[in-house]
Amino acid sequence: MRQEKRHIQIRDKIFPVLIPIMGALLVFLFFLFLFYIPLGKVFEFAFWTTPQTEDSSIWNVLGYSLNLRALQFSFLEALVSTVGCLLIGIPIGIFLAHYKFKGRRAILNILTIPFVLPSIVVLLGFIIVLGDGGWINSLWMFLSGSSTPLFSIYGNFMGIVIVHIFYNISIAVQLIIPAWQQVDFDMVDVARSLGASPTKIFFKIIFPQIKHAILSATLLIFIYTFNSFAIVLFLGNVRLQTLEVRIYKLMKVGFDFQGGAILAILQMVINLALLGFYSQTLRKSRGNSKTSTRNFEYRTFQIRRSRSSLTFHTFWRILLVIFLGILLSFIILPILAIFISAFTPIAGSNDVFYGFRLIFSPNYVPLLGASTLRILWNTLYFALLTVGITSAICLIILFIYRWKYRAISQYRPSSLESVLTVFITLPMATSSISLALGLFLLFKSSVIYFEATWILIICAHVLISIPFALRTILNAYNRIDMELINVATTLGASNWHIFRKIEWPLIKRGFLVGALFTFAISVGEFGATYFLARGEYETLSVSISKLLITRNMQLPASMASILILFCFLAFFIIQKLGDYQLKI
Amino acid sequence: MTFLKISSLRLKYQNEYILDQLNLSVQKGELLVLLGESGCGKTSLLKIVLGLLQPEEGTITLEGIPITTLPPQKRKMGYVPQAQVLFPHMTVKQNINFGLEVHKEIPNSQDLYSKAIKLTQLTSLEDRYPAELSGGQQQRVALARAIAIQPQILLLDEPLSSIDASGREELALTIRRIQQETHTTILYVTHNHQEARLIADRIAVIFDGKVQQLDLSRAVYDSPANYTVAKILGKENIWPILGVENLNGQPLITTPVGNFPLSLGNRSLTVENVETFTAIGLPVQKYSLIKLENSDKEPILPSSHTNENLKIMNLICKVDALIEGDNDSDKALLTIYPRFDESIKILVKKAEPLDCGSLCFFLLEIPFEDFYIF
Numbered sequence: 008m009r010q011e012k013r014h015i016q017i018r019d020k021i022f023p024v025l026i027p028i029m030g031a032l033l034v035f036l037f038f039l040f041l042f043y044i045p046l047g048k049v050f051e052f053a054f055w056t057t058p059q060t061e062d063s064s065i066w067n068v069l070g071y072s073l074n075l076r077a078l079q080f081s082f083l084e085a086l087v088s089t090v091g092c093l094l095i096g097i098p099i100g101i102f103l104a105h106y107k108f109k110g111r112r113a114i115l116n117i118l119t120i121p122f123v124l125p126s127i128v129v130l131l132g133f134i135i136v137l138g139d140g141g142w143i144n145s146l147w148m149f150l151s152g153s154s155t156p157l158f159s160i161y162g163n164f165m166g167i168v169i170v171h172i173f174y175n176i177s178i179a180v181q182l183i184i185p186a187w188q189q190v191d192f193d194m195v196d197v198a199r200s201l202g203a204s205p206t207k208i209f210f211k212i213i214f215p216q217i218k219h220a221i222l223s224a225t226l227l228i229f230i231y232t233f234n235s236f237a238i239v240l241f242l243g244n245v246r247l248q249t250l251e252v253r254i255y256k257l258m259k260v261g262f263d264f265q266g267g268a269i270l271a272i273l274q275m276v277i278n279l280a281l282l283g284f285y286s287q288t289l290r291k292s293r294g295n296s297k298t299s300t301r302n303f304e305y306r307t308f309q310i311r312r313s314r315s316s317l318t319f320h321t322f323w324r325i326l327l328v329i330f331l332g333i334l335l336s337f338i339i340l341p342i343l344a345i346f347i348s349a350f351t352p353i354a355g356s357n358d359v360f361y362g363f364r365l366i367f368s369p370n371y372v373p374l375l376g377a378s379t380l381r382i383l384w385n386t387l388y389f390a391l392l393t394v395g396i397t398s399a400i401c402l403i404i405l406f407i408y409r410w411k412y413r414a415i416s417q418y419r420p421s422s423l424e425s426v427l428t429v430f431i432t433l434p435m436a437t438s439s440i441s442l443a444l445g446l447f448l449l450f451k452s453s454v455i456y457f458e459a460t461w462i463l464i465i466c467a468h469v470l471i472s473i474p475f476a477l478r479t480i481l482n483a484y485n486r487i488d489m490e491l492i493n494v495a496t497t498l499g500a501s502n503w504h505i506f507r508k509i510e511w512p513l514i515k516r517g518f519l520v521g522a523l524f525t526f527a528i529s530v531g532e533f534g535a536t537y538f539l540a541r542g543e544y545e546t547l548s549v550s551i552s553k554l555l556i557t558r559n560m561q562l563p564a565s566m567a568s569i570l571i572l573f574c575f576l577a578f579f580i581i582q583k584l585g586d587y588q589l590k591i
Numbered sequence: 592m593t594f595l596k597i598s599s600l601r602l603k604y605q606n607e608y609i610l611d612q613l614n615l616s617v618q619k620g621e622l623l624v625l626l627g628e629s630g631c632g633k634t635s636l637l638k639i640v641l642g643l644l645q646p647e648e649g650t651i652t653l654e655g656i657p658i659t660t661l662p663p664q665k666r667k668m669g670y671v672p673q674a675q676v677l678f679p680h681m682t683v684k685q686n687i688n689f690g691l692e693v694h695k696e697i698p699n700s701q702d703l704y705s706k707a708i709k710l711t712q713l714t715s716l717e718d719r720y721p722a723e724l725s726g727g728q729q730q731r732v733a734l735a736r737a738i739a740i741q742p743q744i745l746l747l748d749e750p751l752s753s754i755d756a757s758g759r760e761e762l763a764l765t766i767r768r769i770q771q772e773t774h775t776t777i778l779y780v781t782h783n784h785q786e787a788r789l790i791a792d793r794i795a796v797i798f799d800g801k802v803q804q805l806d807l808s809r810a811v812y813d814s815p816a817n818y819t820v821a822k823i824l825g826k827e828n829i830w831p832i833l834g835v836e837n838l839n840g841q842p843l844i845t846t847p848v849g850n851f852p853l854s855l856g857n858r859s860l861t862v863e864n865v866e867t868f869t870a871i872g873l874p875v876q877k878y879s880l881i882k883l884e885n886s887d888k889e890p891i892l893p894s895s896h897t898n899e900n901l902k903i904m905n906l907i908c909k910v911d912a913l914i915e916g917d918n919d920s921d922k923a924l925l926t927i928y929p930r931f932d933e934s935i936k937i938l939v940k941k942a943e944p945l946d947c948g949s950l951c952f953f954l955l956e957i958p959f960e961d962f963y964i965f
Contacts, residue, residue: 490676493643494733496663497670498690498740508689512680 030403037400041466042434045445052268052448068269076246077253085233088171092228095334096179102327104187117335120342122177123578125531126237127548128567132341133160133170135348135560162244171232173338179224186220219291226285230278234438236534241555250274251440255538258444271441278436345571348564362565375550377543386546389461390529393468397476397525404477405484435474439534442467447539460541467535472528476521483517516584527577531570594619594776595744600649602635609635611800622770622777624787626823627797633780637746642666653743669737669745674753675729677721683732684717690740707739710769727758738769744776751786763790784825788812796820913947
């Protein structure tokens with residue numbers, strides 16, 4: 008008995024110290040070998056390798072017209088897409104935040120759909136509807152008898168921007184809703200009582216309270232569109248390519264490793280600056296919390312008709328409803344198009360599974376590199392392994408994070424936590440192509456790259472998903488009142504007991520949501536997988552991109568519908584768990 | 592008999608000592624209230640006693656045994672924090688049993704649970720979750736959870752502060768009753784002097800990182816040790832002594848309300864020791880106000896006269912607020928202007944009808960003997 012007690016005492020003394028140190032070491036080694044050393048390799052290729060050709064020296068690469076054009080295009084396209092997203096997203100966000108009506112929740116979910124879908128699927132949906140041979144152009148050619156399409160989204164700046172707006176609009180909507188509901192409407196009442204006009208109230212009272220949320224949305228959409236890959240790869244051309252696409256092409260088409268490495272570093276520096284700016288605004292928007300205790304009250308939305316004519320306000324509301332309707336159909340249509348295209352039987356047949364039969368037939372193995380069944384298996388296998396590894400790493404990071412309580416008990420900032428934050432910020436600022444690039448440069452001559460690319464693909468997926476999963480988990484953890492832990496401690500509970508009985512039950516939902524996000528990210532990941540996949544280690548999203556070349560949209564649509572089902576399933580469970588946060 | 596002894600305690604926060612050479616002794620079975628303004632370090636002191644914070648210096652002993660470095664798990668102290676901190680995913684029963692399950696060495700845990708739930712009158716709420724309880728009920732669960740493990744000492748951190756007014760007194764009395772029935776030693780932290788007065792056996796007033804006064808509740812109220820203590824105790828009409836002036840060979844102490852001759856009243860004040868006194872206080876109920884004339888008449892310059900028992904001041908006053916009580920205790924908050932460029936707030940007993948906002952001249956009669964001198 009005494010020996011057992013002693014054993015428990017030793018466990019309680021050593022474990023709280025040992026686990027975080029061992030954990031920190033493991034996480035450190037993971038990031039070191041799979042991120043920092045590959046990153047070092049990128050630097051080595053960029054700055055310390057003899058130029059492959061004269062064109063590959065740093066200044067030549069940075070000054071080369073196509074690279075400059077890619078940089079310019081990335082900024083311009085991101086800027087226009089961001090402005091477009093804000094112009095459409097902010098009024099919709101305010102409308103959805105302000106009014107409660109039947110179907111509000113459904114509209115919110117529909118608006119979120121594009122964001123939870125893989126970019127390649129969204130792209131496919133748009134090609135089916137708006138492509139040269141897409142529904143709208145076909146309808147136009149049928150009606151007008153013309154042989155040329157009405158418009159083309161290929162090689163078209165606005166085409167790329169439209170898809171980007173569609174893809175990222177939910178960020179603006181999702182960020183503006185809580186910000187609007189945080190607005191202190193007591194202040195608005197006070198201003199109104201002082202005789203301020205609605206315009207003055209908006210700009211002097213409301214806008215200052217939501218400006219940080221708008222800035223956060225702006226930066227986030229900018230970062231996403233600046234690093235866009237799949238959409239620009241397929242819709243763009245030599246003139247229209249983002250840095251991300253340019254890096255890919257330099258590496259995989261031009262075999263200019265040095266040029267790719269230099270651009271990857273340039274892109275990382277820009278991303279770091281944007282991310283730093285973003286986290287600063289995020290901190291400010293959180294600090295700008297509500298002063299009033301009055302709860303937010305929804306207004307009931309109704310279209311009123313005055314005795315003689317519609318009132319001015321009602322007019323604007325009707326306009327907004329129409330606008331929302333168009334937007335929703337704009338969002339639903341491409342997704343619907345994928346399903347319709349996948350399940351349409353070919354002429355003269357009733358076989359709705361024709362497309363599926365084709366992709367599962369051996370005819371497409373040479374094109375895809377493996378059977379569809381194998382590809383499906385790969386996708387799920389990679390996703391599950393990614394979920395496992397990401398969850399384990401997040402759990403370890405969480406244990407390290409728990410140490411901050413020890414620091415707090417001595418009124419000191421936790422140095423371990425600050426080191427950790429810096430350590431995982433850099434991977435966040437690295438685009439998926441750059442992550443893959445580092446892994447590729449490090450392992451390109453090794454047996455891993457030739458025989459077991461799947462290891463690299465999973466590592467890339469883990470590195471991409473960790474920031475999202477970790478944020479969800481830490482958000483859940485930070486909501487735990489520290490006094491709960493204090494009380495449990497004074498009641499005699501050991502560190503481990505507190506974790507098991509108090510902390511874990513309170514964060515397990517957040518943990519599950521993080522795992523589901525990881526699953527959704529891995530299943531749909533395109534850039535890094537496209538860069539790294541070799542031989543039979545293809546995934547669904549990469550295969551969809553290959554099938555796009557066949558010009559028979561039924562094939563990629565069939566495959567995409569499977570991918571959509573996976574993503575919807577994950578999203579559905581996240582919603583059911585009720586602790587859902589967008590991967591922002 | 593000293594049960595808990597805190598000696599020379601120091602705690603640094605952001606390069607400043609929030610507790611500085613603090614000493615405190617708690618007797619066995621008493622309810623000692625730590626009274627102090629927000630941010631004075633009283634919660635930190637509680638957390639040090641609990642072992643949740645580590646002090647820079649100093650020692651803590653419990654029944655003579657040093658516990659300064661003992662982990663909180665081993666101290667067996669009950670803790671009820673300020674907000675209603677209950678484990679949200681556990682029922683009332685599971686919350687109360689949490690400590691009993693951990694302390695496997697405690698026999699008859701079922702009896703202890705029943706006793707705790709009976710003392711806190713929670714019998715009908717056992718299967719509810721915290722979200723289904725009112726603020727007062729939640730705090731009673733927190734109390735039951737803390738007393739269930741039969742703590743050596745119970746530490747309560749402003750337990751009433753987040754409860755609505757109606758439940759506050761009831762919970763205060765519940766705490767008092769439990770303490771008397773179980774003879775538990777309680778260290779109770781609050782910033783509210785009325786709460787302290789209601790519940791305490793003894794009161795320790797904390798300011799500037801130190802215990803300024805430690806005495807029986809009544810003693811602390813009747814004779815506050817200094818200006819700060821009097822302020823913390825909510826005493827009205829206290830002003831600092833600005834200095835000593837000499838008027839025709841007569842020493843006068845200067846205060847914002849006027850000058851007072853040393854020869855009068857208070858025996859403890861002499862020319863030699865006046866330097867050591869920092870403040871003067873007037874008990875509200877001991878002096879009255881006589882209205883002289885209306886403000887539309889020729890203004891009379893402020894002046895003051897004294898006789899043996901009374902300080903008589905002829906002052907310009909503005910009535911800021913009238914505080915209604917029963918007829919004998921109606922009070923008025925005034926702004927008085929001892930000089931043209933100075934103003935002071937004063938609370939006085941209302942002797943005759945006054946209009947709020949009016950500017951009048953008053954004769955203020957103050958029995959000088961009743962001054963507090965700190």
